[in-house]
Amino acid sequence: MHRLVSTDHKNIGILYCVSAFVFFLVGGSLAEVMRTELMEPSRQVVSNETYNTLFTIHGTVMIFLFVAPFATGLANYFIPLQIGAPDMAFPRLNLTSFYFYIGAGVLVLLAGVAAAGQAAAMGWTAYPPLSEIRLSPGVGPDLWILGLVLVVISNVLNGVNILTTVFLMRAPGMTMWRLPVFTWNMVVVAILGLVAFPPAAAALTLLLIGRRLGGLVYDAAAGGDPTIYQHLFWFLGHPEVYILILPFFGVITEIIPVFSRKPLFGYTGFLLATLTIGMLSTGVWAHHMFTTGVIDNPFFAAMTLLIAVPTGVKFFNWIGSMWGGKIWLAVPMLFSIGFMLNFLIGGVTGVMLASPALDYQAHDTYFVVAHFHYTMLGGSVFGIFAAIYFWFPKMTGVMLSEKLGRVVFAMLLVGFNLTFWPQFVLGQRGMPRRYVDYASGLGYDTPNFVSTIGAYLMGVAVAVFLVDVWRSLRRRTPAGDDPWGGYSLEWATSSPPPEHNFDELPKIRSLRPAFDREHPELAP
Amino acid sequence: MRVATRYFVLLFLFASVAGIVYWFITYEAVGTILLLAFACTPAIIAVFAIRHGSMSGRRPEDDAEADPATEAGEVLGPFPAETVWPIFLVLGTIVTGASLVYGLILVPVGAALLVWAVLGFTRESRG
Amino acid sequence: MRRGRLVFTISACVAAVLLVGACSGSFGMPRGASEQAQETFQNWQIFFIAAIPVAGIVYVLIAWSIVRYRRRRSDPPGALGSQRTENLPAEIVYTAVPVVIVVALFVLAIRTDDRVTAISPDPDLVVRVEAFAWGWRFTYPDGETVVSPPSGEDAAEPVMMLPHGETIRISLTSNDTIHAFWVPEFLYKHDAIPGRTFEFDVTPTEMGTFQGHCAEFCGLNHAYMNFEVQVVSRQDFDAWLGQQERVAA
Numbered sequence: 001m002h003r004l005v006s007t008d009h010k011n012i013g014i015l016y017c018v019s020a021f022v023f024f025l026v027g028g029s030l031a032e033v034m035r036t037e038l039m040e041p042s043r044q045v046v047s048n049e050t051y052n053t054l055f056t057i058h059g060t061v062m063i064f065l066f067v068a069p070f071a072t073g074l075a076n077y078f079i080p081l082q083i084g085a086p087d088m089a090f091p092r093l094n095l096t097s098f099y100f101y102i103g104a105g106v107l108v109l110l111a112g113v114a115a116a117g118q119a120a121a122m123g124w125t126a127y128p129p130l131s132e133i134r135l136s137p138g139v140g141p142d143l144w145i146l147g148l149v150l151v152v153i154s155n156v157l158n159g160v161n162i163l164t165t166v167f168l169m170r171a172p173g174m175t176m177w178r179l180p181v182f183t184w185n186m187v188v189v190a191i192l193g194l195v196a197f198p199p200a201a202a203a204l205t206l207l208l209i210g211r212r213l214g215g216l217v218y219d220a221a222a223g224g225d226p227t228i229y230q231h232l233f234w235f236l237g238h239p240e241v242y243i244l245i246l247p248f249f250g251v252i253t254e255i256i257p258v259f260s261r262k263p264l265f266g267y268t269g270f271l272l273a274t275l276t277i278g279m280l281s282t283g284v285w286a287h288h289m290f291t292t293g294v295i296d297n298p299f300f301a302a303m304t305l306l307i308a309v310p311t312g313v314k315f316f317n318w319i320g321s322m323w324g325g326k327i328w329l330a331v332p333m334l335f336s337i338g339f340m341l342n343f344l345i346g347g348v349t350g351v352m353l354a355s356p357a358l359d360y361q362a363h364d365t366y367f368v369v370a371h372f373h374y375t376m377l378g379g380s381v382f383g384i385f386a387a388i389y390f391w392f393p394k395m396t397g398v399m400l401s402e403k404l405g406r407v408v409f410a411m412l413l414v415g416f417n418l419t420f421w422p423q424f425v426l427g428q429r430g431m432p433r434r435y436v437d438y439a440s441g442l443g444y445d446t447p448n449f450v451s452t453i454g455a456y457l458m459g460v461a462v463a464v465f466l467v468d469v470w471r472s473l474r475r476r477t478p479a480g481d482d483p484w485g486g487y488s489l490e491w492a493t494s495s496p497p498p499e500h501n502f503d504e505l506p507k508i509r510s511l512r513p514a515f516d517r518e519h520p521e522l523a524p
Numbered sequence: 525m526r527v528a529t530r531y532f533v534l535l536f537l538f539a540s541v542a543g544i545v546y547w548f549i550t551y552e553a554v555g556t557i558l559l560l561a562f563a564c565t566p567a568i569i570a571v572f573a574i575r576h577g578s579m580s581g582r583r584p585e586d587d588a589e590a591d592p593a594t595e596a597g598e599v600l601g602p603f604p605a606e607t608v609w610p611i612f613l614v615l616g617t618i619v620t621g622a623s624l625v626y627g628l629i630l631v632p633v634g635a636a637l638l639v640w641a642v643l644g645f646t647r648e649s650r651g
Numbered sequence: 652m653r654r655g656r657l658v659f660t661i662s663a664c665v666a667a668v669l670l671v672g673a674c675s676g677s678f679g680m681p682r683g684a685s686e687q688a689q690e691t692f693q694n695w696q697i698f699f700i701a702a703i704p705v706a707g708i709v710y711v712l713i714a715w716s717i718v719r720y721r722r723r724r725s726d727p728p729g730a731l732g733s734q735r736t737e738n739l740p741a742e743i744v745y746t747a748v749p750v751v752i753v754v755a756l757f758v759l760a761i762r763t764d765d766r767v768t769a770i771s772p773d774p775d776l777v778v779r780v781e782a783f784a785w786g787w788r789f790t791y792p793d794g795e796t797v798v799s800p801p802s803g804e805d806a807a808e809p810v811m812m813l814p815h816g817e818t819i820r821i822s823l824t825s826n827d828t829i830h831a832f833w834v835p836e837f838l839y840k841h842d843a844i845p846g847r848t849f850e851f852d853v854t855p856t857e858m859g860t861f862q863g864h865c866a867e868f869c870g871l872n873h874a875y876m877n878f879e880v881q882v883v884s885r886q887d888f889d890a891w892l893g894q895q896e897r898v899a900a
Contacts, residue, residue, distance in 0.1 A: 005606040007604050007607060052870070091603055092609070092610065096609075103614040103617070127829060127868075128828075129828040129845060130829065130869060130870055139625050142625040146622065150614070150621075170585035171585060171592055172592050173584070173587065173590040173592070175585065175586055175587075176528070191535070191566070195565050199558055212624045226844065231554040231558065235558045260732055262732040262735075263735075263736045265737070265738075266736070266742055267736065275531060279535055282539065282542075282562055283559070292842045293841060295550065295555070296552065299550060301760050301764070305760070309746070309749045309750055313746055316742075323712075326721075326726060329721070337713065344706055344710070348702045351698070351753075352699070355698060355756070357691045357763040357838075358760075360838065361835070361838045425679050428680045429835065430836075430862060432864050432865070432866040507591060522731075
């Protein structure tokens with residue numbers, strides 16, 4: 001009971017992470033059903049209606065109820081520790097953000113299970129006119145909209161909390177230029193959230209007003225314009241994907257130097273790249289609208305290609321951090337390497353999509369589905385597993401199994417690529433997305449079959465992971481304060497930390513205060 | 525706060541320039557308004573920070589040579605331990621929002637929950 | 652050394668796969684059955700070819716780091732790597748080169764976009780395409796139309812007949828929600844938005860039958876809103892047109 005009402009940031013962080021993982025299991029199960037439906041042409045596991053609801057809820061859950069909140073959980077747990085503070089700036093607001101997230105989750109799930117004909121089935125992007133009342137009658141979409149509005153509130157409050165904490169509660173000597181990269185990335189994420197979420201709230205509110213109060217903003221026949229929604233939605237939508245990836249750029253940037261026994265290569269350059277990404281990400285939104293004919297394609301092609309540069313530069317920071325090191329392929333490092341391998345493909349295909357002509361072919365096809373799964377699953381979710389294997393010992397005081405961790409990693413890497421690489425092929429061959437079925441003989445059969453096998457393999461990998469967590473919590477192999485030789489302040493206290501976080505703070509003279517304390521001969 | 529304030533100023537400049545450039549390239553209203561409105565948020569924060577002198581004055585966290593021992597024992601303020609009011613705040617919000625779907629009858633219920641939650645929060649702050 | 656050989660073998664296999672794909676030249680994209688599609692196809696080839704060394708270099712560097720700088724059993728416990736954190740020349744190069752690449756890609760992308768979306772002042776044929784949930788209506792200049800039969804999983808697909816080698820103006824709109832007109836072999840799609848009409852040109856260079864799909868989620872039967880484009884000679888086209896129903900304008 002205490003866990004549900006405690007305002008301690010560590011407790012809230014765990015609440016977020018556990019809830020988010022539960023939503024991952026929900027979203028993943030929906031995906032397994034979809035892949036089963038698509039395994040063969042003309043296979044009918046679910047009705048058309050149900051299938052449309054499945055991908056609507058899958059997308060919403062994975063983006064807003066899993067990846068982002070998991071990052072929020074990590075941020076809540078580790079930002080105060082990394083900056084040497086006793087808690088977040090606004091502990092009750094923190095708990096409030098969490099409950100807004102849970103409320104949102106309940107609403108979205110309700111939207112999915114509403115009675116036939118009423119469930120939300122308009123896609124997680126919910127474009128009007130399809131999402132308007134005439135074409136989507138029923139309460140599902142309204143509950144979904146309400147849920148997302150709660151997500152917006154949760155994120156904005158959380159962003160305020162993160163920024164205030166980092167700006168005003170750092171320990172003495174922890175200048176902004178010594179902040180761990182994870183914390184810096186969360187600062188940019190928080191700023192993006194503050195800026196980008198309100199337009200989405202506007203888009204959704206206008207949609208709700210249109211549905212329930214007779215509003216006509218998106219109604220072409222009445223002089224309105226459905227593409228306004230797309231502008232408002234994607235003004236959030238694109239920064240949202242950076243909100244989803246930046247925390248995990250931060251996570252693997254914490255992990256790679258530690259497991260290479262080297263300092264981070266090019267900290268300043270990395271930060272500048274992150275700040276640039278944050279800035280530019282607000283100017284690329286309409287590359288989701290290249291085929292609408294209502295926007296200036298060259299402007300957005302330019303901005304989108306530009307943002308590839310700071311994103312790509314980071315790869316050299318990571319490689320530079322490994323070069324000349326003493327690399328220890330523990331499980332967190334394996335997942336970080338997997339992240340790099342996968343995200344590279346996601347990024348390169350993103351550059352392809354930045355060319356309007358190529359987007360005319362690939363938009364709304366499985367090529368795009370593959371692209372964003374390479375960044376969000378191959379990237380963010382691999383980052384999530386890296387974070388779990390890295391920080392679980394700190395949060396629980398107990399080690400996870402190296403052996404099982406390797407198994408999880410291998411199955412996830414193979415399963416993931418088996419699932420999504422064929423989808424690039426599917427898209428180019430002509431299979432659109434959000435299709436419940438496809439005709440045989442068009443070349444879609446084999447890639448779909450292979451993709452489903454990969455999805456099942458991923459499901460097994462997650463099951464093995466859950467087994468690992470359960471066994472590790474029972475076996476209780478003690479982790480100690482610092483099982484990895486970590487660099488940032490969270491490794492300078494016990495596992496788990498005491499309620500006030502630190503009995504004694506080490507002197508902070510560099511990016512690696514915990515490491516400096518262990519290696520005074522190298523300290524600056 | 526100096527670094528942060530500078531970033532906010534940079535964001536304001538970027539969004540303003542992008543918005544203006546965007547208008548003259550595309551003459552598209554929605555995107556222009558979004559970019560220029562986006563410019564306002566960091567501007568507000570930056571102006572506030574500059575006027576309240578957060579840019580000046582050396583705080584211990586900005587001092588590269590500071591020692592945690594110098595600030596040991598500093599009282600930051602009370603940290604609340606437990607609170608139930610967030611749950612009621614969220615319930616109140618959901619019920620009020622749901623009135624759009626399930627009928628205005630829910631408005632008084634939702635509003636009552638919200639008011640009760642806000643009162644609870646406030647009383648809790650007063651200690 | 653064994654590990655090094657393993658890495659080399661894996662890299663060689665991956666390279667072989669890529670090369671096979673490369674030799675077919677298309678890297679998975681249809682070669683395109685229209686003049687406009689040739690531009691898109693070339694764009695795709697160049698972007699793909701540019702991606703190979705970029706991805707290749709990064710993958711090789713990652714693999715090499717792991718192999719060369721792996722912690723060895725012979726290392727003392729707690730051994731540290733090089734503590735170097737900066738290399739300004741390298742940092743400048745690896746920032747500047749991507750900028751140059753990106754600028755080049757931008758110029759190419761815009762040139763291609765201009766050519767693909769260029770519309771002729773004097774098309775040979777104008778076909779009005781209306782998308783609706785869940786089918787298509789194709790209307791030819793003298794009012795002849797082809798309309799989808801009632802939709803569903805086994806519904807026949809309406810056929811849009813086009814004459815080979817001529818510049819066809821497609822005038823596209825939607826009657827209800829947003830749909831999208833996509834012919835994968837033309838390497839082009841465009842959204843059909845209610846209240847707006849979009850125009851684009853297609854100049855088919857090959858005769859044959861090409862699959863068409865709706866490519867913007869539009870509800871229950873989105874997956875069954877397919878159509879066919881048949882490109883035939885002018886004579887066959889005229890003959891076919893004469894047989895279509897005429898609907899008063």
